[in-house]
Amino acid sequence: MLSKINNTNTGSRRKDSCVFKTQSPCPPVSASPRPFVFPFAAIIGQDDLKQSLLLNAVNPAIGGVLIRGEKGTAKSTAVRALAAILPEIDVVEGCAYACRPDHPAACCDHCRQLGDRVKAAKRRVRVVNLPLNATEDRVVGGIDFSLAIQKGRRALQPGLLASAHRGILYVDEVNLLDDHIVDIVLDAAASGENIIEREGISFCHPARFILVGTMNPEEGELRPQLLDRFGLCVETTGADSPDDRVTLMLRREAFDSDPAAFMSSMAEQNRAIARRIETGRKNLSGVRMRRHLRSFISELGTENFVAGHRADLVMEQAALAVAALESAPEVTVDHIRQVAPMVLVHRRRDAQPPPPPPPPPPPEDSHEDEDPSQEDPAPENEEPAREQEQQQSEPPQSAAPDPADQGEGENPSPDQSPPQPAPGEDRIFEIGATFKVKPLSAPKDRLFRRGSGRRSRTRVSQKQGRYVKSCLNRQYGDIALDATLRAAAPYQKARGNGNGLCVKLADADIREKIREKRIGNFLLFAVDASGSMGARGRMAASKGAVMSLLLDAYQKRDRVGMISFRRNEATVNLPPTTSVDLAGKLLAEMPVGGRTPLSAGLAKTFEQVRNVLLKDPSSRPIVILITDGKSNVAFGEEKPVDEALRLATAMGRDERVQHIVVDTEEAGLVTFGLALRLATALQARYFKIDDLKAQSLVNIVKGQQQ
Incomplete structure (x- = not known):
């Protein structure tokens, strides 16, 4: 078994299966009591934000939404409130990948092996938070260290992408997340699956989720390649109306004082929104879009100088979702106009200036048709006008230059020494x-540092950043399992099995991870x-x-x-x-x-x-x-x-x-x-x-x- 453990990618991508067997590839998921969530219907204003979330709930093919705006504008509140009103989903009981019991072909290995013994259960849609300090192992999943040592089995420990399947992945301050983590999340969101090729593991599981990211533009923008991967983008601001701000305070005070009573008062409005979402999902497959409307979408993309074709595809899916929400049989121009700003705001590029026109051809020398009386009558005034223009362009000479500002041995010409203020004047x-x-x-070096930021890439002395290699130096307790097992593998026969474990490790086998990240x-x-x-x-x-x-x-x-x-x-x-x-x-x-x-x-x-x-x-x-x-x-x-x-x-x-x-x-x-x-x-x-x-x-x- 140990001879098969290596650090190279196999290159194979086996959908919904893995190359290793475990006792329990689907660790049981414990259900925790659900706290009170501020009702979606009670949120004041933020119409674009709420509309973008509803559209993604109806049609996840849109590709998520990026929320840009000020702090305290109900961004995270709206996301959690949406999850609270979404219909419950059917899952295989205890499955970490939220497999659907009615789709055996799309289940993981363990659920397929259960066959008719699969037990279905219902649960609420999850909101999975992706923290800024999350490591690559935590996001995509990695090998289970304890099971590998005790049982000698390569088992996958599911990551956050597995938990977010069929739910909502919420990334607060996405512009501050490490770029390689953002790449992983956006690739999974676009393809609908999470592919793991690492530490001898080749595994693929579905990862279809609604991606919601928030950011404050003042703290830096996302790279254009990453920005384009978000389907929609909305800008949020605080309420301008004093009446709305007062209503907001009153509702928040009522919710904080008695959450149950406040949610009960908004229950009917929340149920109406939930019914709209469920009806929209059912209507989506029957909505039609005529060809001339697709031409209109293409024209909008061309006029806004968007790169690639993702804007056209997202606008089409978003328009279909709007029509489905409104129970319309087909898409109209109004539906496209509703979603166009959200699709184009983060993809719009400035037009390149057109090249200058060629100079006109010189006039032909045909003096015989010219009238001498039409010649320029003011050649004698040309010189005074030029002198007046020169006087206007010269700076005033009211202040004398400061001789203290002239360096030793320097004798600048008047053109290089414009007038300065008087000595001592600031x-x-x-x-x-x-x-x-x-x-x-x-530049990069080999020193280990601590900190955070986005300027320079360095090795870090903490369990954050990207795992780039392993080393013998043991200081931080960040064990590199793959390198440790490779180091121990040649000696297993000689060491025997005296401790009851499948793999016997020696002190000299332990390897630690070397991680890199950006710091300030x-x-x-x-x-x-x-x-x-x-x-x-x-x-x-x-x-x-x-x-x-x-x-x-x-x-x-x-x-x-x-x-x-x-x-x-x-x-x-x-x-x-x-x-x-x-x-x-x-x-x-x-x-x-x-x-x-x-x-x-x-x-x-x-x-x-x-x-x-x-x-x-x-x-x-x-x-x-x-x-x-x-x-x-x-x-x-x-x-x-x-x-x-x-x-x-x-x-x-x-x-x-x-x-x-x-x-x-x-x-x-x-x-x-x-x-x-x-x-x-x-x-x-x-x-x-x-x-x-x-x-x-x-x-x-x-x-x-x-």
């Missing part, structure tokens, strides 16, 4: 336009706030870049800190914190003016990073330095630029820290390139502000311009 610049930044992450980083922003940054809106653009990075840090669950340097010193504006909102407020109020003490900014940056590494040596800080590299204040007698480069070279030797330099110097005929030299000394990644934009790389590939 200015506050608004935050420029934000944008989506391209991915920034720290510490992002330290070092911002040049000298007077030279105020020229030509450079500080507004720099603040826009910093705010874009802060928004990205919020979505990736990073800690952030902020340092600014100007005049003769560097200041810690924000110590390490998770409050991105506070960082944004301090950024908006950051003053600009004075000289450029780049060396002081680098020294303060080194100090902050050192403190973080002392508290957590396994952390991986990312330092983002926003500057043009022009330094004119030094600590000692050395030239400011040379001193800053020397400090940067020393900082760049620490491999635990990743540096990023964002160059704010504008392109022109004369550029100093000091920020690039600084990035080279720091061994840092180098960007211009526009290079940080995620779309810039796409446009380069497409041959387009920003």
Whole structure:
């Protein structure tokens, strides 16, 4: 038996069967008392949310619903309330896979072997919650460790997908779930089955469920590939009407004070909704859709520039469900218009701009037909108009440049040194336009870390994340059963069976799992706030870049800190914190003016990073330095630029820290390139502000311009 245990996939997909036999492949499922659930009919507003849930209850082929919106808008309440009014389902008593007793061909091996001895039972539809820290084994199922050791049998321990079959799988904050778990869930939802090929197990069981995911868009979006897999998408907001908000409070107070009495008062309305669902399920197979309506659906998809054909298929199924709910014999245009916004809102793409038209052909030289009196009468006024236009485009010259902002040995031309405020005067610049930044992450290494987030992939010292390999190191108690059994298999004959177990393990056989997941980083922003940054809106653009990075840090669950340097010193504006909102407020109020003490900014940056590494040596800080590299204040007698480069070279030797330099110097005929030299000394990644934009790389590939 042990010789057959291996870690390779067999590649076979045997539907509704498994390659191993167990004493009880269907562990008994204990029924727990059902708590009181807020009635579906009592939910105020949220018409789109309730409609999308009803449509999926009538026609699960729609593919579930993604609910995006604010906290406290009855998202989870509506899902649980729907499950409470759905008709009971017939299942094989004690089966973990909710097999249907009237469909023997679709049952698991154990239920098929029972034959006529199958006992049918009724139970309510389940709502299975998928927690954010769920492992792959917990979701899809894995080998039963206890049974393997005691009886020598490879038995499957069912996962959450098995429990959710013929029920509702509810994923709160789906955008924060690990991507590989989201892939597994969406693949099962689309195919209707869960295929397990791991640890010598080849098993497939039905996994047809209503997938409901919730998310807050402020915390980051799903990848477009994953977003498209949800059939419908609805936006939820709080009630605007004061009367509705008062009614909501009164109903909630009545439910909390006496749940049984409140549910009894809403029982008839709930039963009416349940009857609509049951009638809609019966009507669904008889609803027709004419060909011209399918053409209309295709036109809607084309007009909204959706990718692929899933939008067309989902819109068709949703329109059929609407007609079935309304007991209509066939689909109408109104039915399609009801569901089109829910199908297209998360798939709609912006139209690509059309290519510019070709230039018109040059006019033919036919002067004989021209009237001399129609010639341009104002050539003599062309020069005054051009001078007036030039005067309007030039910046005002009311403020004299600050000589303290000019570096030693630098003699910029007037074109490169726009007017600055008077010496000692500070200015506050608004935050420029934000944008989506391209991915920034720290490289992988072999250190084990703890934490959560979505930035950098690392090995984790906890039972979370994806199992990637096994090791001999035993620290966390996360046993790798497959690797342990493979290590023990060659010695079973020599060890004998003295302990009453089928497999005798030795201490040297134990292997632990190595898991990987994404965690957040510490992002330290070092911002040049000298007077030279105020020229030509450079500080507004720099603040826009910093705010874009802060928004990205919020979505990736990073800690952030902020340092600014100007005049003769560097200041810690924000110590390490998770409050991105506070960082944004301090950024908006950051003053600009004075000289450029780049060396002081680098020294303060080194100090902050050192403190973080002392508290957590396994952390991986990312330092983002926003500057043009022009330094004119030094600590000692050395030239400011040379001193800053020397400090940067020393900082760049620490491999635990990743540096990023964002160059704010504008392109022109004369550029100093000091920020690039600084990035080279720091061994840092180098960007211009526009290079940080995620779309810039796409446009380069497409041959387009920003």
